[in-house]
Amino acid sequence: MESTLTVEAAAKILHVSPQFIRCGLKAGKLPFGTALDMNGRGKRYRYIIYPKRLQAFMDGNL
Template sequence: MRSGNENRISVEQAAKLLGASPQFIRIGLQQGMLDFGMAVKMSRQWTYVITKQKFEEATGIKVK
């Protein structure tokens, strides 16, 4: 990850930790069903932000 983003995890990493598909995470964030991150549509593309702290609080899973 780029410098300054050490507090964030990727959609793919969140999916792996939860045993889910990346698409499940993306759609859950888009629909507001997963409270450990956010999805914002910019033009035609979605951008996802998942912070380590919120992910750990919401799931109880430690992020390394």
């Protein structure tokens, strides 16, 4: 299984806020990860960010 990054780590790498990452993942606008709705009501999410996809995104390949 591929390791994942935290929202905070991805935000630091991209020089943006963690909230920007969370909102982008929830909206499906950031292709390097996903936001999983843990209870089906939109109140609690788990964020999965894949390092290889993040690198591809930064390289312009995603």
